[in-house]
Amino acid sequence: MIKIIIADDQDLIRGSLRIVLRQEEDIEVVGVAGNGKEVIDMCKDLQPNVILMDINMPVMNGIEATGYIKEHFPDIQIIILTTFHDMDYVKDALKAGASGYLLKAMEPEDLASNIRLVHKGETLLPQEIAKIMVAEWAGGAPSPKNDTGKNANYGLTDRELDVLRLIVKGKNNREIAQSLYLAEGTVKNHISRIYSKLEVTDRVDVILRVQEENLLD
The missing domain is CATH 3.40.50.2300 (Response regulator)
Structure with missing residues (x-):
């Protein structure tokens, strides 16, 4: 219960x-x-x-x-x-x-x-809210990049960036798989690598990191 x-x-x-x-x-x-x-x-x-x-x-x-x-x-x-x-x-x-x-x-x-x-x-994180957060990020002033020595995109591959864009739009794993013509298991693997590279643990942290550092600018 x-x-x-x-x-x-x-x-x-x-x-x-x-x-x-x-x-x-x-x-x-x-x-x-x-x-x-x-x-x-x-x-x-x-x-x-x-x-x-x-x-x-x-x-x-x-x-x-x-x-x-x-x-x-x-x-x-x-x-x-x-x-x-x-x-x-x-x-x-x-x-x-x-x-x-x-x-x-x-x-x-x-x-x-x-x-x-x-x-x-x-x-x-419902899609309606994710869209608002992304719109606010896109329309705001650029956030300063941190000086950690990492690449601006944290070493994300082009495919991982594709997955990341759909995550911040509020898409779930199945919708990401359908959009990119991938198996759900492959999407899960990409998301795990994204979490590892961005040093986050869930979708909320991903969106916050994208907003704070303009990773998809």
């Missing part, structure tokens, strides 16, 4: 999410909270597997709560609930340890499947 805490300062949002998840046999909502401090107080007693965390909450916001929880309860996975208006906070929450993002305007049937993915250790 996947134990969930829903943290949002709006009663309507909390209630709607609870109704949707009530229909899932393998998911149990063990608590609801209206601010980040309440979530932290619940973690020790309720021991949730996943927290659905709003960003803008009173007393303590979702970013601060995420950082505290990941430091003291590292096994708890946190999904940030956001709107397009909250995109300025995306990087901060990811750096604080969030496992990914869901838009509040998502289709209800997608909620449970995405929770299951995060519970298994996957990173969640």
Whole structure:
């Protein structure tokens, strides 16, 4: 059973999410909270597997709560609930340890499947959000390159760069394989090498690295 805490300062949002998840046999909502401090107080007693965390909450916001929880309860996975208006906070929450993002305007049937993915250790970054992040990166001022002695593209091959471009567009392994006419196993191998060369561990870190260093400029 996947134990969930829903943290949002709006009663309507909390209630709607609870109704949707009530229909899932393998998911149990063990608590609801209206601010980040309440979530932290619940973690020790309720021991949730996943927290659905709003960003803008009173007393303590979702970013601060995420950082505290990941430091003291590292096994708890946190999904940030956001709107397009909250995109300025995306990087901060990811750096604080969030496992990914869901838009509040998502289709209800997608909620449970995405929770299951995060519970298994996957990173969640919907294509809509990935596109916004990439658009902001492309339209912003170039970030200074670090002086580590590495090549500007970290030694990535042309094919690895092709895969990287699709990762930052929010494509999953199957979609990348279809786009590049590759086997999924080959795509996984390319992604493993990309992670190794960029010294990252998941898709979120990949996108952040691309944005910070303009790797695809």
